[in-house]
Amino acid sequence: MLLHAIDAEPDANARAGDAHERSSTVVLLHGMMGSSESWWRVIPRLTAQGHRVLALDLPGHGLSPRNPSLTIEQAATSVVETVQDLAFGQRVAAIGHSYGASVLAEAAGELRAELAVYIDASLSLVGGQDRSRLTEQYARDRRARSSVDYLRASRPFYSARDAEAEARSAECFDPATMASVSCGSDHEWLPDAGSIVIRADPSNWVTDADVVRFERRGIDVRRIPDAAHTVWYSHFEEFVASVPELFGAPRHDPLP
Numbered sequence: 001m002l003l004h005a006i007d008a009e010p011d012a013n014a015r016a017g018d019a020h021e022r023s024s025t026v027v028l029l030h031g032m033m034g035s036s037e038s039w040w041r042v043i044p045r046l047t048a049q050g051h052r053v054l055a056l057d058l059p060g061h062g063l064s065p066r067n068p069s070l071t072i073e074q075a076a077t078s079v080v081e082t083v084q085d086l087a088f089g090q091r092v093a094a095i096g097h098s099y100g101a102s103v104l105a106e107a108a109g110e111l112r113a114e115l116a117v118y119i120d121a122s123l124s125l126v127g128g129q130d131r132s133r134l135t136e137q138y139a140r141d142r143r144a145r146s147s148v149d150y151l152r153a154s155r156p157f158y159s160a161r162d163a164e165a166e167a168r169s170a171e172c173f174d175p176a177t178m179a180s181v182s183c184g185s186d187h188e189w190l191p192d193a194g195s196i197v198i199r200a201d202p203s204n205w206v207t208d209a210d211v212v213r214f215e216r217r218g219i220d221v222r223r224i225p226d227a228a229h230t231v232w233y234s235h236f237e238e239f240v241a242s243v244p245e246l247f248g249a250p251r252h253d254p255l256p
Contacts, residue, residue, distance in 0.1 A: 002085055002185040004063035006036045006055040008043050014050035025113060026246060027083055029100030030055075031230065032178060033138075033145060035062035035169035039099075040161065042232055044238055048246050051231040055087055055204055058103060060177025062169065068176040072125060076107035082095075083111060093246060096231065097117065098205065099178075105189035115245055117196045118149035120203055120229050122210050125187040131179055138175035145170035157234040193218025198242055200227040 010023060020114055026046050030038045036055035039230050043053050057064035059075050067074065083092060093115040093240035096104030101121030151163040158166070190213065197214050199206045211221050222242045227235035240247045 001059060001065055001067065001074070001081070002064075003059065003078050003082040004036065004057040005082060005086060006039075006043065006053070006210050007086060008047050008053040008055070010050045010052055011047050014048055023052070024093045025052045025083075025087040026055060027079070027092060027094040027104075027111070027113070028053060028055040028243045029058060029079065029094065029096040029104050030061065030096060030169075031098030031100050033061070033142065033170050033173045034097070034100075034230075037062070037165045037169055037170060038220040039232075040165055041236060042095075042240075045247055051193065051246065052087070052090070054083065056082060057172075060174035062172050065220075068174075068180055070177050070180045072103060072106050072181050072187060073093075075103045075181065076110075077105060078108045093117075095243075095246075096121070099190075102187070102189065105191055106187070108191060115194075115196070116191055117198060117243055117246070118191065118199045119198045119231060120205050120227075121197070122205050122207065123189040123191070124127070124152050125182065126239065127182055127185045129179070129182040130200045131183050134182060135175045138173070138178055142170050142173050151224060155228070155233070157228055162233050182228075190214075191219055195219045196243065196245075197221045198231060198239065199223045200229055200231050201225050203229075205229065 028039045036117050038053045044051050059067050059070050083192050092113045094104050094113040095117040097119040098121050102116040106121050146167050148163045148167045149168055214221050224231050224235050232239040
């Protein structure tokens with residue numbers, strides 16, 4: 001299954017010199033009920049650094065196909081097939097958020113990303129869920145999150161454009177596809193040493209035990225204090241500064 005993607009080319013001004021030498025294709029994988037549009041603010045910052053960006057709609061999200069019997073393995077295979085179709089032979093880095101981080105962890109072996117960044121994700125999946133009940137729950141969540149007013153009220157750190165993007169994403173979300181992922185077996189992933197985990201600190205998703213598990217593996221856990229789960233919405237500059245490997249050196253205000 002090939003997935004829909006926003007395919008953004010590097011800025012022309014970033015094609016020459018060091019920026020070109022360190023550039024890669026950066027694959028972006030959104031969280032549950034998001035879409036490729038969730039990265040609207042992140043994409044220009046990456047292309048300004050000379051990267052090509054592929055922001056994918058995961059199955060059941062955005063403009064990608066639906067699959068009411070989806071497994072996380074199938075979702076990961078779709079990511080790999082899409083990246084190979086669009087960026088065969090190119091150097092790849094990847095960023096995954098929440099559910100998208102779990103898909104990235106499952107896909108990592110075949111994707112062979114030079115750098116993998118996991119945003120506020122425990123990298124575990126609890127299976128054995130009741131399909132009908134979970135589908136109904138996701139349908140209720142979709143109705144609520146399709147409202148810009150609801151999003152602005154429940155997430156005051158959203159800008160107007162953030163809320164509009166996430167409301168459109170929710171409207172396209174297929175509850176049956178997403179529910180199916182949690183109806184199989186439990187999963188737990190431990191990425192390769194050198195991977196990066198960005199933790200909203202404190203986090204409702206990445207526990208202290210998860211941090212210990214990651215750091216023992218040689219995974220670099222980087223914390224963004226007081227950030228929301230979607231850290232680039234609430235703390236955009238702090239998020240960008242936390243991954244200089246992709247976004248370049250942190251920006252500083254000019255001296256007076």
